[in-house]
Amino acid sequence: MALRHAVLAALLDGEYSGYQLAKIFDVSLSNFWYAVPQQLYAELAKLEREGLISGRQVIQRDRPNKRLFTVTDAGLAELATFAATPSKPSSIREDLLVMVQAVDRLDPAPVIAQLEERAVTAAAKVEIFDRMLQRLRGDLDEETFLREGDRIGPYLTCLRGRRFEQENRDWCDQAAALLRARAPLSG
Amino acid sequence: MALRHAVLAALLDGEYSGYQLAKIFDVSLSNFWYAVPQQLYAELAKLEREGLISGRQVIQRDRPNKRLFTVTDAGLAELATFAATPSKPSSIREDLLVMVQAVDRLDPAPVIAQLEERAVTAAAKVEIFDRMLQRLRGDLDEETFLREGDRIGPYLTCLRGRRFEQENRDWCDQAAALLRARAPLSG
DNA sequence: GCTGCCTAGTCAATGATATGACTACTCCTA
């Protein structure tokens, strides 16, 4: 029930079309909430019917027309209600961890390979987050920005994503090294 | 499609009933895969029909009879296939992060309250993980256990869970402190 | 002139998850 709130939160910093939102949910917001385009279009339609966002058509010559959406006052009120509702913690849900859980009874080689691959992609994500953080804080240093900058919400969520991927990387490296040391013949 | 593999992985270290599995998915496995009892019973029925697990009835006097399940060779093969299938990374999906993303346009007080609450529950989870880790490694120290112990899979996944909750706690504390400092009048 | 990619959005179908209620029996406590 929180995709709607994620959409509202994303629309807080500007007018976006469904297509643009899909991009955002693929890079920055995917950090804590991923959604495919179809979900977004469906959710946008519902939000508009309920008056939480309003859309306006933009006619374009050289490419398909689009509809840009903004949050209404009702939408902002809905977000405020959401923020005041106790949220329950949701934990990790990860195939790779299921594999590691079972690794003692399986051939460790493919699991090790996946751990090493994941460590690389996690490291790449850390760098992406670092660039996003730099862009968000502009020419201020982190401490000053967090104290005085406007819109620190996106910065804070980005920080959380960075830490998550950093931990992911470290853990994958450690697990892969351990499994490799224990099974020196395979892989 | 990976609940089935999580169930198979959980059944690797013994015979369990649906009810017992529900407990396991509520504490240790919830770490990386949560499921409600109804899902488990449905999945167990499917897995048995497909011959990946086999159940045996245990008749009890003073409480309801139960069915205990074990993984078959076919089930082990299914797990091996799963472990060799490339898995895509899945990230955090968390209501609290949606709230923080939007916090600049809302009253920060309820968000700060939730962050502080979450920091406490995360700290409690860290302690639970610490006890689980201690129990898993018995009287060995961590380094020795990881080098020589049998069944390090559950230990590694538990380590990942611990790190996740530790990061969660640190981030919640930091975010709450920052927001509090920026809005000294509310909350 | 063909192929592939980008923008913009839609339809349909299946699979996974969440929610709530319900049976039935036992033990313990107030």
Next chain:
DNA sequence: TAGGAGTAGTCATATCATTGACTAGGCAGC
């Protein structure tokens, strides 16, 4: 002696999420 908590499992349903295919025009490269 009634109520609550624990064990063991089931049913129904509504919403969410995932997958794949599909329209349609424009632009760039080979």
